[in-house]
Amino acid sequence: MEENEEEEELRPTALYTVGGSDEFTFVSPDGLSGQYTGPDHDGVVLQTENPAPTNCLAYYFEVHIMNAGEKGEIAIGFSKEHIYSEGYTVRSCAYIGNSGLICSQNGDGDRTVAKASDTYTTGDLVGCGIDSVSQEFFFTKNGTIVGTIPRQFRRPVYPTIVLHSQNEAVTVNFGGQIAFSFDFEHFEESLRVKKEREIEKISMSRSISHGLVKTYLLRYGYEDSFRAFNLAASRHTVIAQENSFDEYELHQRKKLRELIMTAEIDDAIAALKDRYPQLIEGGSEAYFLLICQKIVELVRKGAIAEAKSFGNQDFKDFRDSSLLKNLFDDCSALFECETIEESGAAYLLGETQKNIVAAAVSEAILSTNPATRDQQSASLERVLRQFEATCSLYARE
Amino acid sequence: MNLLLQETPKIVVTSEDWESKLSDVEILIEDMNRLVMNLLVAEGYREAAEKFKEESITMPEEDLASMNERLEVIKAIESRNLEDAIEKLNALNPEIIKTSFHLHQQMLIELIREKKTEEAVAFAQEKLAPLAEENEALQRELEKTVCILVTEGLPNCPSRELFHNSQWIRTASHVNEAIHTSQTGEKGPELERLLKELIWTQNQLDEKTVYVYPRMNDFSTGQLIYRPE
Incomplete structure (x- = not known):
């Protein structure tokens, strides 16, 4: 499945102050350096303008400790919200300089402390990242992982630095221009391999994918493909009897598919009227798609006048549906504009559109089968929807 | 916890x-068609792929004619002609002969079937064992195969299925995947x-x-x- 083209996620690029003593805080104009000069008990929370991206296996940023200040109490990590409370942000995780502790709190008063790791001080490069495969935060010091902690709160999370004691100063590296001291590319690759291995280990009977393909070929009337596949695959897989494949009107659906794919729309409409009058009388979506395809084929042949008169018929019933209205408007645009390109409806002239119409007609005929009238969408399609939905839920968790 | x-x-x-x-x-219909075509090609169902290409106007990612050599090897294995399969595979990609556990497993099964016990033991140790290293599933397969040497005479030999025709089909399937992966970089159907x-x-x-x-x-x-x- 190709990913739906989404807008590229904004990534963290700069720090700004979200809480604490503003008057004693200096953040450089580029948002990459911060310094705290105030009294020890106050401190300041610096956070990025954008959260860590979710569409990747791992995210990482690195901080150069320019000055550990009076007490070296710098805390580096991630936090959930722009809330400041007594020097800590709630729902956060952090690696603390002078104690070497890795702490996490989930906002419900639960605080988890990982075993003490190395401490860090002036001159050290400290990194913090999210491992989306293990659902953990990980921390590095001078290029080496020094600890991990389970992620206890949901995304979005923001890279966060808390400066607690006087003269603490840091510079942050979000990647790109300057190389990290930690080999993040190698780490990301190892996660990819780990995920691949885990996926590969899952055992799955061939009959599952074969069953999905057979159901799909049947559903959309690919009769010859179904017969050839069924014959060849029967030697390799035994599919459970309860998955026996319903060949309801398969040959008729194949014939209609052929008529549509070869642009013989009049014959397709006639065959539909003859054999499945209920689909015509009931004004099914499939019938409407055929009418639109008829207009498309007339335009393709250059019979614009005929296309216009055909398009001017009363299709009020269909135009109640916004989806079908848009399609009808696109069809009309084909003969109302000077050029097809100008109409923005050139897609209607492609093979894909014929396939969509043929699939809709096949499904409409299947819906006339009393035995399977309540059947859901094709299993393959449903599986792909579940795949996209779970991946998106997991990425945003 | x-x-x-x-x-x-x-x-x-x-x-x-x-x-x-x-x-x-x-979900786009062309994406589903592409997935179906990918499976038909990857698993070597050339005739079905040709029919599907006609019926759905979906172009396969590789030329269907280029499947012929791969299918010749598979046909030889499914016909239980191991020598012919190895000869054809040698011309196509000799590396697969060296690295395919399942092909070597089939060779071992044939040695056992022909009662060449000493040869079978040596073959299992020298050729098959190294290929199963660091892979638990293959190690289990190896144990199951070697087990025939000990229990073959028994009426309820648990590894008896390795002598069935289905084992040749399994071997053919694994070799098909190995050839396809070597040609396309894809591991099995998408x-x-x-x-x-x-x-x-x-x-x-x-x-x-x-x-x-x-x-x-x-x-x-x-x-x-x-x-x-």
């Missing part, structure tokens, strides 16, 4: 919300990988996140169920 599950309350995604989420996903990734993602959601959501366990019906707590 996973801290995430221990300390964070569950978020239940209702069936209605999930169904609405599913219907928002746009659809199979996608199904496995769906299982993996659902497991991750169950084990490592706060969500309770409708899970799909039965791919043949596409039915959704809530995992019992």
Whole structure:
């Protein structure tokens, strides 16, 4: 499945102050350096303008400790919200300089402390990242992982630095221009391999994918493909009897598919009227798609006048549906504009559109089968929807 | 104990919300056709791929004629002609002969079938064992095969199935995948990988996140169920 083209996620690029003593805080104009000069008990929370991206296996940023200040109490990590409370942000995780502790709190008063790791001080490069495969935060010091902690709160999370004691100063590296001291590319690759291995280990009977393909070929009337596949695959897989494949009107659906794919729309409409009058009388979506395809084929042949008169018929019933209205408007645009390109409806002239119409007609005929009238969408399609939905839920968790 | 599950309350995604989420996903017919074509080509169903190309106007990612050499090897294995298969494979990609555990396993089975016990033991130690290193599944297969040497005479030999025709079909399938991977870099059909990734993602959601959501366990019906707590 190709990913739906989404807008590229904004990534963290700069720090700004979200809480604490503003008057004693200096953040450089580029948002990459911060310094705290105030009294020890106050401190300041610096956070990025954008959260860590979710569409990747791992995210990482690195901080150069320019000055550990009076007490070296710098805390580096991630936090959930722009809330400041007594020097800590709630729902956060952090690696603390002078104690070497890795702490996490989930906002419900639960605080988890990982075993003490190395401490860090002036001159050290400290990194913090999210491992989306293990659902953990990980921390590095001078290029080496020094600890991990389970992620206890949901995304979005923001890279966060808390400066607690006087003269603490840091510079942050979000990647790109300057190389990290930690080999993040190698780490990301190892996660990819780990995920691949885990996926590969899952055992799955061939009959599952074969069953999905057979159901799909049947559903959309690919009769010859179904017969050839069924014959060849029967030697390799035994599919459970309860998955026996319903060949309801398969040959008729194949014939209609052929008529549509070869642009013989009049014959397709006639065959539909003859054999499945209920689909015509009931004004099914499939019938409407055929009418639109008829207009498309007339335009393709250059019979614009005929296309216009055909398009001017009363299709009020269909135009109640916004989806079908848009399609009808696109069809009309084909003969109302000077050029097809100008109409923005050139897609209607492609093979894909014929396939969509043929699939809709096949499904409409299947819906006339009393035995399977309540059947859901094709299993393959449903599986792909579940795949996209779970991946998106997991990425945003 | 996973801290995430221990300390964070569950978020239940209702069936209605999930169904609405599913219907928002746009699945293109050409994507489904591409997945089907990919499986037909990867698994070597040339005739079905040709028919599907005609019926759906879906172009395969590789020229269907280029499948011929691969299918010749597969045909030889399925016809139990190991010598011919190795000869053809040698011309196509000799590396696969060296690295294919399943091809060597079939050779070992044939040595056992021909009662060449000493040769079989040596072959298992020298050729097959190194190929199964660091792979638990292959080690189990190796044990199962070597087990025939000990129990072959027994009426209820647990490894008896290795002598059946289905074993040749399995070997052919593994060799087909090895050839296809060497030619395209793809490990098996994309659809199979996608199904496995769906299982993996659902497991991750169950084990490592706060969500309770409708899970799909039965791919043949596409039915959704809530995992019992």
